[in-house]
Amino acid sequence: DAGVIQSPRHEVTEMGQEVTLRCKPISGHDYLFWYRQTMMRGLELLIYFNNNVPIDDSGMPEDRFSAKMPNASFSTLKIQPSEPRDSAVYFCASRAGLGSRKKLFFGSGTQLSVL
């Protein structure tokens, strides 16, 4: 199993540019989560999907952030326009939906730097 795959690993961009982060969950997992990690706020949930449908986006900081999951094997997190305060590590995670399979698996993250 390849695990949760995120791309790119590192992204450096200028303020005002659009940024797209990508995630491929583990095959067969029904839930997908986007987390953000910063020194100030730690690890916080942005949004999560169940069967490709957004369930809870209350953690999305503002309208500049949007997330999509067009199919079971792909999700994107987009920031437009980006700002320096968006600099953080963005993690994608997935888990199976049934029974006791509640392990949440994380990707390696995307380190985003907005200059």
Next chain:
Amino acid sequence: SQELEQSPQSLIVQEGKNLTINCTSSKTLYGLYWYKQKYGEGLIFLMMLQKGGEEKSHEKITAKLDEKKQQSSLHITASQPSHAGIYLCGRAMTTDSWGKLQFGAGTQVVVTP
């Protein structure tokens, strides 16, 4: 998050010594996850505890859940350099959305020779 307090913030332990990390929640614990993170890497799942009094072990790491105290502890026996990293506890916020986790600030563990 202040709703999930980890202690200590950091600790330095000599190789071969034991260490314990605590995680205390101010809200109901529906389930508690423990993860390990190394710099520049993702979170590695260690254990998940769901029931009060539950205790799980994997290799030299043991985690316990005290539901009444809303507390969990992670104990490492005979620490090794490979145990160095940041340990994070995460609280499941509801009973039906496992994965929607609220994390503690983390405990940095340094293992010295």
